[in-house]
Amino acid sequence: MESIGVLMTCPMSNYLEEELEKKFKLFKIWKHTDQKDQFLKENSQSIRAIVGNAAVGASSELIDSLPKLEIVSSYSVGLDKIDLNKCKEKGIRVSNTPDVLTDDVADLAIALILSTLRRICESDRYVRNGLWKKGDFKLSTKFTGKSVGIIGLGRIGAAIAERAAAFDCPISYFSRSEKPNTNYKYYSNILDLAANCQILVVACALTEETRHIVNRQVIDALGPKGVVINIGRGPHIDEPELVSALVEGRLGGAGLDVYENEPEVPEELLGLDNVVLLPHVGSGTFETRNAMADLVIGNLEAYFSNKPLLTPVV
Amino acid sequence: MEEEQELKDHREERELQIVLLLGLTPPPLFKFFPELLQKFKFLSPFEYPTTPIHQFLKFHAQSIKVMICMGGRNEATCELGDAADFAVGLLLDVLRRISASNRYVRSGLWPLKGEYPLGLKVGGQRVGIVGLGSIGSEVAKRLDAFGCSISYNSRRKKVSILFPYYSHVCDLAANCDILILCCALTDETYHIINKDVLSALGKDGVIINVGRGALVDEKALVRFLVRGEIGGAGLDVFENEPTVPKEFLELDNVVLTLHKAVHTLSSLSALYELTMANLEAFFSNKPLLSPVNYEQEAVTL
Numbered sequence: 304m305e306s307i308g309v310l311m312t313c314p315m316s317n318y319l320e321e322e323l324e325k326k327f328k329l330f331k332i333w334k335h336t337d338q339k340d341q342f343l344k345e346n347s348q349s350i351r352a353i354v355g356n357a358a359v360g361a362s363s364e365l366i367d368s369l370p371k372l373e374i375v376s377s378y379s380v381g382l383d384k385i386d387l388n389k390c391k392e393k394g395i396r397v398s399n400t401p402d403v404l405t406d407d408v409a410d411l412a413i414a415l416i417l418s419t420l421r422r423i424c425e426s427d428r429y430v431r432n433g434l435w436k437k438g439d440f441k442l443s444t445k446f447t448g449k450s451v452g453i454i455g456l457g458r459i460g461a462a463i464a465e466r467a468a469a470f471d472c473p474i475s476y477f478s479r480s481e482k483p484n485t486n487y488k489y490y491s492n493i494l495d496l497a498a499n500c501q502i503l504v505v506a507c508a509l510t511e512e513t514r515h516i517v518n519r520q521v522i523d524a525l526g527p528k529g530v531v532i533n534i535g536r537g538p539h540i541d542e543p544e545l546v547s548a549l550v551e552g553r554l555g556g557a558g559l560d561v562y563e564n565e566p567e568v569p570e571e572l573l574g575l576d577n578v579v580l581l582p583h584v585g586s587g588t589f590e591t592r593n594a595m596a597d598l599v600i601g602n603l604e605a606y607f608s609n610k611p612l613l614t615p616v617v
Numbered sequence: 618m619e620e621e622q623e624l625k626d627h628r629e630e631r632e633l634q635i636v637l638l639l640g641l642t643p644p645p646l647f648k649f650f651p652e653l654l655q656k657f658k659f660l661s662p663f664e665y666p667t668t669p670i671h672q673f674l675k676f677h678a679q680s681i682k683v684m685i686c687m688g689g690r691n692e693a694t695c696e697l698g699d700a701a702d703f704a705v706g707l708l709l710d711v712l713r714r715i716s717a718s719n720r721y722v723r724s725g726l727w728p729l730k731g732e733y734p735l736g737l738k739v740g741g742q743r744v745g746i747v748g749l750g751s752i753g754s755e756v757a758k759r760l761d762a763f764g765c766s767i768s769y770n771s772r773r774k775k776v777s778i779l780f781p782y783y784s785h786v787c788d789l790a791a792n793c794d795i796l797i798l799c800c801a802l803t804d805e806t807y808h809i810i811n812k813d814v815l816s817a818l819g820k821d822g823v824i825i826n827v828g829r830g831a832l833v834d835e836k837a838l839v840r841f842l843v844r845g846e847i848g849g850a851g852l853d854v855f856e857n858e859p860t861v862p863k864e865f866l867e868l869d870n871v872v873l874t875l876h877k878a879v880h881t882l883s884s885l886s887a888l889y890e891l892t893m894a895n896l897e898a899f900f901s902n903k904p905l906l907s908p909v910n911y912e913q914e915a916v917t918l
Contacts, residue, residue: 413709430861443877469758470702579719
C-alpha cells in the first residue's frame with residue numbers, strides 16, 4: 304500500500320503521521336499552504352484518501368480537487384467538517400472514530416461541571432496569586448443531586464448520564480426521538496428541558512438542525528442559576544448570546560471545550576470567574592488519541608484490502 | 618442618651634453566651650448567617666492576630682463555656698457528597714489538566730502555541746482510598762462509574778465492602794496509581810503519607826488530599842513533585858494554611874484549592890443549623906444533637 308496517496312489536512316498526531324508515512328505515501332497539505340493549488344494539481348492523481356479531523360476536514364472544495372479520492376477517514380467522531388452529501392453523490396466512503404473517545408469526552412463533561420460549579424480553577428488561581436492569605440468567602444455550588452439536562456442521548460450523552468447518576472443527579476434529555484430502556488426523563492422540546500434542569504450539557508452531533516440549538520431562548524429558560532457545558536461543537540451555541548448572558552449575569556456559568564472559531568475564544572470570557580475554558584481537549588489523552596489513530600489506519604487498511612470498513616459512516 | 622445606649626448594649630452583651638471560635642480564617646458563617654451574632658457572642662483569636670493563642674485563651678478562660686472548631690467531619694450534615702464531589706473534581710483536574718489548560722486559554726496561548734499537551738485517561742486507573750469512611754465510600758461510588766478500580770486502607774478491614782483491602786498504606790500505594798486521602802487526622806495518621814509511601818506510589822502516581830494537610834509529609838511531597846518522582850497532586854489542604862509551599866506554584870501538575878471541599882451553601886447551611894441546634898441544646902441543658910464519643914474518636918486538636 305506504500306504507493307497509495309493519503310492527504311493529511313493538518314497536524315493532529317505525531318503517532319498517526321508516523322504510521323501513515325510507514326504504510327502509505329503521505330501528503331501533508333499544511334506544509335504547502337502558500338502554493339496549495341499547485342500542490343494539489345501536481346499530486347491529485349495519486350491521492351486516494353483524506354485523513355482529516357475536527358479542525359480541518361474534507362470540504363466540498365477539497366473533494367472536488369481530488370478526482371481519485373475514494374475514502375475519507377476522519378480522526379474524530381464529529382462529521383461536521385466533511386461534506387457528506389458530496390461523498391454520497393460521488394461514492395466516496397467515510398469513516399470516523401466513535402466509541403474509543405466516548406469515555407474521555409464524558410469524563411471531560413463531568414470535569415467541566417465540577418470545575419465550574421465548585422470553582423476549582425478559580426480557587427487554584429487565587430492560591431497561585433497569593434490571594435488566599437487575604438481570606439476568601441466565596442461559596443461554591445453543590446453538584447450532588449443537581450438536575451442535569453443532556454442535549455443528545457447518543458453514546459457520549461449516555462456516558463455522561465451514567466456518570467452524573469453516580470452523583471445522584473436526576474437526568475433528563477432532549478433528543479430527536481425518545482430512547483427506549485432509559486430511566487431518564489425525556490423532553491421533546493429543548494425549552495422545556497432547559498427550564499427543568501440546572502446544568503445543561505450539549506452532547507449531540509453538529510448538523511444543520513442543531514446549529515445554534517442553544518440560543519437566547521434556551522439560555523433564558525435555563526436562567527441565572529443555570530450552567531451550560533459544551534463538549535460538542537462550538538456552533539451548537541449562539542456564542543455572542545452566550546457571552547452577553549454571562550457578562551450580564553443572566554446565566555450562572557459555563558464550562559466550554561469548544562468555540563465557534565477555534566482557537567479564538569471571545570475576549571469577554573477571559574475576564575469572567577464563572578467560566579472554565581478548555582482548548583478542545585475532549586479526547587485529549589494518550590490512550591484515546593492512539594486508539595483513534597489506530598482506528599483511522601485500520602479503516603484505511605481495511606478499505607484498500609477490499610475488506611469492510613471498521614467504523615463506516617458512508 | 619449615648620451613655621444609656623452604651624449601658625444597654627453592655628447589658629445585652631453580658632446576656633449573650635460566649636462562644637470561642639477556632640478556625641482557619643474568620644468563618645464564612647457570619648457573612649452568610651448573621652443571625653448567629655444575635656444569639657451568641659463569638660470570640661475569635663483571628664481578631665487579635667498579635668496575641669499568642671495561649672494568652673488569648675487564658676484571658677477568656679473563665680467566661681468560655683463552648684468552643685467551636687470550624688471544620689471537621691460530621692455525618693449529620695450533607696458535607697459527605699460535597700467532599701466526595703470535590704475529591705473527584707480535583708482528580709479529574711489533575712488527570713485531564715483542567716486548571717492548567719484553562720490557564721493556557723486565558724493567557725492567550727492557544728492560538729500561538731497550538732494544541733495543549735495530552736492528559737491521562739480516567740477509566741482503568743487504580744484508585745486507593747486512604748480511609749474508607751463515609752466520605753471515602755462516596756468517593757468510591759462516584760469513581761466506580763468512571764471505570765476506576767478501587768482498593769483501600771483503613772484502621773480495620775470493612776467486612777461488608779468488596780473492594781480489596783491493604784492493611785499498610787505502602788502496600789496500597791504500591792498497587793495503585795492514585796491515592797485519595799479521606800481519613801481523619803489522628804496521632805496514627807499524622808504524616809501517613811511519607812517518603813516511603815510516595816516512592817511506592819511511583820513516578821506516575823497522583824495524590825489527592827481532601828482530609829487534613831498534616832496527613833502528608835509536605836516537605837517530602839514537595840521534593841517528590843519538584844524532582845518528577847511523582848506524577849501530580851490535587852491538594853485542598855496544607856500543613857500550615859494559608860501558607861502554600863512556593864514550589865507548588867511553579868508546577869503545572871498540581872492543583873491547589875483553599876480548603877473548599879465542603880464550602881457550598883448547602884453544606885454550610887446544614888453545618889450552621891446543626892451548630893445552632895447544638896448550642897441551643899447545650900444552653901438549655903438538653904442533650905447535644907451530635908456529641909463526639911471520646912473513646913471512639915481519639916481526636917487530636
